[in-house]
Each structure stands twice: as C-alpha cells, then as structure tokens.
Amino acid sequence: xxxxxxxxxxxxxxxxxxxxxxxxxxxxxxxxxxxxxxxxxxxxxxxxxxxxxxxxxxxxxxxxxxxxxxxxxxxxxxxxxxxxxxxxxxxxxxxxxxxxxxxxxxxxxxxxxxxxxxxxxxxxxxxxxxxxxxxxxxxxxxxxxxxxxxxxxxxxxxxxxxxxxxxxxxxxxxxxxxxxxxxxxxxxxxxxxxxxxxxxxxxxxxxxxxxxxxxxxxxxxxxxxxxxxxxxxxxxxxxxxxxxxxxxxxxxxxxxxxxxxxxxxxxxxxxxxxxxxxxxxxxxxxxxxxxxx
Amino acid sequence: xxxxxxxxxxxxxxxxxxxxxxxxxxxxxxxxxxxxxxxxxxxxxxxxxxxxxxxxxxxxxxxxxxxxxxxxxxxxxxxxxxxxxxxxxxxxxxxxxxxxxxxxxxxxxxxxxxxxxxxxxxxxxxxxxxxxxxxxxxxxxxxxxxxxxxxxxxxxxxxxxxxxxxxxxxxxxxxxxxxxxxxxxxxxxxxxxxxxxxxxxxxxxxxxxxxxxxxxxxxxxxxxxxxxxxxxxxxxxxxxxxxxxxxxxxxxxxxxxxxxxxxxxxxxxxxxxxxxxxxxxxxxxxxxxxxxxxxxxxxxxxxxxxxxxxxxxxxxxxxxxxxxxxxxxxxxxxxxxxxxxxxxxxxxxxxxxxxxxx
Ligand SMILES: Nc1ncnc2c1ncn2[C@@H]1O[C@H](COP(=O)(O)OP(=O)(O)O)[C@@H](O)[C@H]1O
Ligand SMILES: [Mg+2]
Numbered sequence: 001x002x003x004x005x006x007x008x009x010x011x012x013x014x015x016x017x018x019x020x021x022x023x024x025x026x027x028x029x030x031x032x033x034x035x036x037x038x039x040x041x042x043x044x045x046x047x048x049x050x051x052x053x054x055x056x057x058x059x060x061x062x063x064x065x066x067x068x069x070x071x072x073x074x075x076x077x078x079x080x081x082x083x084x085x086x087x088x089x090x091x092x093x094x095x096x097x098x099x100x101x102x103x104x105x106x107x108x109x110x111x112x113x114x115x116x117x118x119x120x121x122x123x124x125x126x127x128x129x130x131x132x133x134x135x136x137x138x139x140x141x142x143x144x145x146x147x148x149x150x151x152x153x154x155x156x157x158x159x160x161x162x163x164x165x166x167x168x169x170x171x172x173x174x175x176x177x178x179x180x181x182x183x184x185x186x187x188x189x190x191x192x193x194x195x196x197x198x199x200x201x202x203x204x205x206x207x208x209x210x211x212x213x214x215x216x217x218x219x220x221x222x223x224x225x226x227x228x229x230x231x232x233x234x235x236x237x238x239x240x241x242x243x244x245x246x247x248x249x250x251x252x253x254x255x256x257x258x259x260x261x262x263x264x265x266x267x268x269x270x271x272x273x274x275x276x277x278x279x280x281x282x283x284x285x286x287x288x289x290x291x292x293x
Numbered sequence: 294x295x296x297x298x299x300x301x302x303x304x305x306x307x308x309x310x311x312x313x314x315x316x317x318x319x320x321x322x323x324x325x326x327x328x329x330x331x332x333x334x335x336x337x338x339x340x341x342x343x344x345x346x347x348x349x350x351x352x353x354x355x356x357x358x359x360x361x362x363x364x365x366x367x368x369x370x371x372x373x374x375x376x377x378x379x380x381x382x383x384x385x386x387x388x389x390x391x392x393x394x395x396x397x398x399x400x401x402x403x404x405x406x407x408x409x410x411x412x413x414x415x416x417x418x419x420x421x422x423x424x425x426x427x428x429x430x431x432x433x434x435x436x437x438x439x440x441x442x443x444x445x446x447x448x449x450x451x452x453x454x455x456x457x458x459x460x461x462x463x464x465x466x467x468x469x470x471x472x473x474x475x476x477x478x479x480x481x482x483x484x485x486x487x488x489x490x491x492x493x494x495x496x497x498x499x500x501x502x503x504x505x506x507x508x509x510x511x512x513x514x515x516x517x518x519x520x521x522x523x524x525x526x527x528x529x530x531x532x533x534x535x536x537x538x539x540x541x542x543x544x545x546x547x548x549x550x551x552x553x554x555x556x557x558x559x560x561x562x563x564x565x566x567x568x569x570x571x572x573x574x575x576x577x578x579x580x581x582x583x584x585x586x587x588x589x590x591x592x593x594x595x596x597x598x599x600x601x602x603x604x605x606x607x608x609x610x611x612x613x614x615x616x617x618x619x620x621x622x623x624x625x626x627x628x629x630x631x632x633x634x635x636x637x638x639x640x641x642x643x644x645x646x647x648x649x650x651x
Contacts, residue, residue: 186378189345194392194443195366204391208382 032273038266050263057267066243067251067268074247077161078225085165086217089172090210094202096173097180107177114170118231125163126236149237153244156237160245163236164229172217179213180206219283226275248272295356295369295446295479296321297342302351304337304503312337313503314351322477324470328490329500330526335483336451338500342481343372343449356446371440372449375456377432379424385411385435386420392443410438413472430461437472448473448480454489466492487527491515499523517641521648524569524641530600530616532641534569539642544568546613550605552584556638565645572600572618574639583632587615589625597621601631 007013039057041050061067096106113121128136131148140147149155183206191201207214230249233239239246239254246254248268256265297319304312312334319325327335340346342353344365352359360368371392379388386407393403411417414434424432433453440448453469454462470493473480484490490497491511499507499514499522507519518524524532537546539559544552544566552568559566575585586606593600598621604613617633619625642651 184376184378186374186376187380189343189365190372190374190378190439191380191391192345193343193365193370193372194439195395196391197366200395205380 035266035269035273038262039270040263041266042263053263057263058271061264061267061271066246069243070246070248070251073157073243073245074226077157077164077229077245077247078222080161081164081168081225081229082218082221084161085168085221086172086214088165089169089217090176092169092173093176093180094206096177110173111170113167114174116167118164118167118229119235120231121167122160122163122232122235125159125166125232129159151241153241156241156245160229160233160236164225164232167232168221168224172221175213175217176210179210183209215286216283219279219286223276223279227272296354297447297479297481298352298354298357299338299342300352300354302338302341302353303349304334304341304346305349310349311503312341312349315498315500315503315505316351317498317505317508319479319481322479324473324480324482324493324495325498326482326484326490326494326496327498327500328484328487328494328526331485333500334503335485335500339372339449339451339481339483342368342447343370344368369446370449371443371445371447372451373436373440373453375452377424377436377453377456379432379435379439381424384421384423385416385427385438388424388435389438389442392439396443406442406444407438410441413441413475414438414468429457430465433457433461433465434468437469441472441476444476444478446479448478448482450480450482452484453482455484455486462489469493487529491527497527499526501526517650518569519650521567521569521643524643528571530572530618532569532571533615534567534643535613536645537566537568538563539566539568540564544642554640554642555635556640559642559651566651567643567645567648569641569643570635570639572616574636575617575619575633576636577619577623578632578634580632582634584635585615585633587617587631587633589627589629589631592625592627595621599623599625601625603631606630 040052040054042053042057043050092110096103096110099106116124126134128134129140129147129149131137131141131150137147146152147155149159187205187209188201191205196204226247227249229247230253233245233247233250234253237245239250249272252265252268252272255261255268259265297317299315299317299319301314301316302312303310303314315338317325327338329335337346341348342355344360344363344367348361352361354360355368355370380391383391389407389410390403393406398406407420408417411420414437416431416434416438419427419431419435424435427435433456436453450469454465457465466489469482482493484493494511496509497507497511497514498505501522507514507523509517509519514523514527518527518532521534525534535546537544539545539554540562541559542554544554546552546568587601588603588606589601590603591601593602599619601617601619603615605615617631625631643649644651
C-alpha cells in the first residue's frame, strides 16, 4: 500500500514548502551568512568600507581577556540559572504531584511567570531589589545585608541569575510535573512496601525515571541561559557593574552596537552559532535514544 | 508467617462508602482468595491491609499487632501488583534485591536470597536483564521473586495473572500455589476470575458491592452458596435461577409450572422464593421420570460436555432461561424437547427479598 501522498504536479510540493523555506532563508540563513561574512571583515573607523582580513577577528577575540572573561561569566551564569530553575521547578512539581484538591489552581499560578517577557521580568526584579525603592531590598537592609547590586558584582550576578531562573521555573515545572505523572503510582507503592522511605524512593525510583525529562530540560535551560536572557541582563545591569554580568550574547550586542566593532561582534555571533549547533546535536543524539533505562 | 484479623473494616472516599464492614480471620499459612466482580472493593480491601489506603473504620491486625496506623514498610508484607510494578531502570537482580538493600542485609546474604528465589522461579538466566527485555510470564515471576526474597509475614496479590494469556495463567496459577505451599506464608489473593479463585483458595471470600457475602472453603461455597449472588457468581455456566413460590413440597414458577422440591421442602404456603439448580446437576431421563422439559434453542459442544441452552416448557413469557450441562456424547438438535431430572439434593432455595439461602 502506498501510504505517502503523491503529487501529479511536480511543482506543487515545492510551492507548498516555499513559505516555510522562505521564512527560514530570510530570517536564518541570510543573517547567518551575513554574520559569517562580516566576521571575516574589518570595517574602517568611519564605517565607509571594509577590508577582508580572514580570521583575524577570531584571533583577536581569543586573545582578548574580556572575551575569555565573558566565557567564564556565561558559564557561571548558565550553571546557576539552570541549577536554580531546575531544582526549584522539580521541588514544586513533586509537591504539585501530591496535591489532590486545587491542583488546577496551583498549576495555573505556577505557569504564569512563563507568560512574562524576559525584559519585563528583569524590570520587575529590578524594582523589587532596587536599593533605594525596592520592596525586598528594604527588608534585606532591615536584615542587615549591605545590599547594593549596582556596585557589588556578586550581588548583581545573584540578581540576574534569580530573575532569569525565576522566569524559567514555570517551563521546567510543567515538564517535570508531566514526567512525574507518567511514573506509574504502583512503582512508588511497590517501593514503599519494599521499605523505602520518601527520600529513598525519590532518589532510587523517581529521579532515575525522570532522567529523560531532566536531560531534555538541561539542554533547553542551557540554551535559554545562553541565548534568551539578553532582556534580563539588558534591563537589570546592562552587563555591569564592571562587565561582571556581561555574558556572551550581551557582549555581542555591546561590542557591535555600542562599541561599533562589527567585525568582532559578527565573529562572536559565529562562535555562538557553533555552540547552539553543538547543543542541538547533543539533544538530537539523545532524543534518538530516548529510553535509556 | 502470621495470622491476619480483619474486624468490621469500612472504607469511604469522601461521603461514598465503598467497603461496608468486612470481617475476616485468616489462619497462619492459609491461602485466602478474595473474589468478586469488578468494582466490588477487592483491591481497596487488599490495599488497606497493605497500608496503601487509609482505613476509615474497624481494625486490621497482622500477627496479633494492630497495623491501622503503620506505614506499609512497618507491616512486614509483600505485594504483587497487576501490572507487576517492576522498577524499569533496574536489572532483575536489583529489582529483587531492592528491599533487602534497604533492610541493610549483607552483600552475601542478598546474593544468596536472590539466588535462591531465582532458582525457585527459574529466573537465573535473566538476572542481569532489564524488565523490558522479559516476556510477560517472566516479569510476573520477577514480581513474585521480589515478594519472595523478603520472606514477609504475608503475601498480598492483586490480580497478578490478569495480564497473562490463558495458557500461561493456568501454569502460573499452579506455580503460585506451589510456591505458597512450600514457603507456608499467609496469602491474600484478589481476583475476579472464579476458576482462579476455586483452584487456589483454602478459603474464599466472595465479595459484592463492598460486602463479603460468603467466607468458606471453595467446595462449601459451591455446594451451599449463602446468597443468590454467590450462587450466580461461583460455578460455570452459572446456576439456573428462577422466581416463583414454594408451598410444601412444590415450587410453582411464575408461569404456572410446578417442580418438585424433594428434600428442600419448606413449611408454609406460597412463600416467594428463588429456585436454583446448577446446569451440571441435570440429567437426561426417560420422559416418564422428567420433572422439567427443556426446549433447546442453542447447543455448545465443549467435547467432554455439551451445553444445552433453552427455555423450559411451560415457562411464562419472561424468564425460564435455562442451561443444562450434559455428557459430551449426548445427541442433541435445536428444537428438541429434552426430558430432564434434577439430582437429589441439588436444589438451592433463596429468599426472594433478601437473597439469603433458605
Ligand atoms: N481513589 C478513589 N476515589 C474514589 N473512589 C474510588 C477510589 N478507588 C476506588 N474507588 C471506588 O471504590 C470501589 C471499589 O474499587 P476497587 O477496590 O478498585 O474494586 P475492585 O478491585 O474490586 O475492582 C469502586 O466503586 C471504585 O470506583
Ligand atoms: Mg481491582
């Protein structure tokens, strides 16, 4: 039996694909190509012309102390955003999984932050923790914390991590909850009869069975922290104080549009593209072998 | 090894009561089967013994100790689930060793006990496999092995065979019985399958609508069903049951036909009763000795037996559906009028209102 759709007109399939292809070409391949090309050019100081310089933009980058520092900053930022948002989400999901009454309300409330744009989330957190007018900053000062994220780089980092992680909790929560609900109740009951207490059941049964979800979320969260947190950084710290919250995507922006170093900015974009590519490959590889227990 | 004593247990979900006061005393080493139609509360009862459901009223004792407020792990029980509930990320060995590891047994002891159970259940070649690489019957064995290695006071089974095909079910049924006999552990076994129930049980608990209708040995339940429900549920094909009135030595059907009651005679006139006789207690006799004549409508040939379905002559417009189980060689044709007699002492009478045996 021929199950595939067959077309009489040889042009029709291509026509049907065209809109999708067009969107991909215009919004992905074309700018990506531009970035690739740009990364090999060195514009003159007045932006009137450009010289083809091969890989010297890249060479320059890898000798740039600030670029390497941005890598470290990104690693720290990504590590904590992923860790915090996943841990908190898992904790809430475990609680929600046990709720019988009012589970719907609980879930809906937990999903709301996902609808908030990163920049808005940033502004919200900024207000709450603004040293002079912020509600929470007020209480922190009352508790004797010397709170000043505008000057203190560790505090600034903590703040952007908190805001970025907060926004991602909903997403992780949904997936973790779905993952938890897919675990047959009888497994937990069997473990309870076998003598396992709550924590032991979580550690030896629930967590291992959640590992496909956890791995998927790990990749998604890394990608999020790497690429989608620009709004949070931009509204809250603008990369400061003293570059302490300048992550890689933010540096692309600040070097290119603020510093007007388009060649370097393009080279940084290319490096980021490679990173996304690698992450995507890891994820696809994994999804192919989804059941790994 | 332990006795179980269930005293007037009730269970409610919110305002709905689903178990209405069940009492049961189980002797040490006894194999009790709880049987009943789907939704009658068998699993709920078993899960209350296991500690997986809270007990609404009454008490449960295991080995003389009230366990109402104890966690499952404090009750010294092991349970086999319908879907086996094997840990999918662990090997067969680890599945069986899970409880022992938690109990802090030494490596050597764990290896010895798992090894022994694996030998008993012919699982030795599969110890390193994951559950998904096993057949249904093998998974079933692993689930039993997991219960076995812990050497608990009580085994609980919740329909452990209902996911297996018919042939495997018969085989595993025997294995479960043998295993329980050899370790002499008290067992509570839930099933909706009456054949499984009859063959496994030392004593049966026949449940219906959250009530234990009868608790007795399989033969006693078959010979003297305590209620109309039990009479219809145990036995295959089901007992023929007809409405009518009993007067002295006679039973008058709603359609007007009379049947002799023999030893089952009642005092009193025109008492509304249900009259029951099992299909296997009917014999083909010469026409002059017949007490019932069956108009055959359909025939099922099973080899050893032949089932004649029909209505009996003289039945009213409704009812009178009747099955007779006759020797396999009996020559029958649709439309025949079969003269039948009932074996003496095979008549069951139930009160028409309460359904209780008279
Ligand atoms: N968690 C629950 N909430 C409400 N009703 C339930 C729950 N679990 C079981 N019941 C009800 O209790 C009755 C008995 O269920 P169960 O013990 O599972 O039946 P069985 O095992 O005999 O098929 C059923 O009517 C079922 O609908
Ligand atoms: Mg059940």
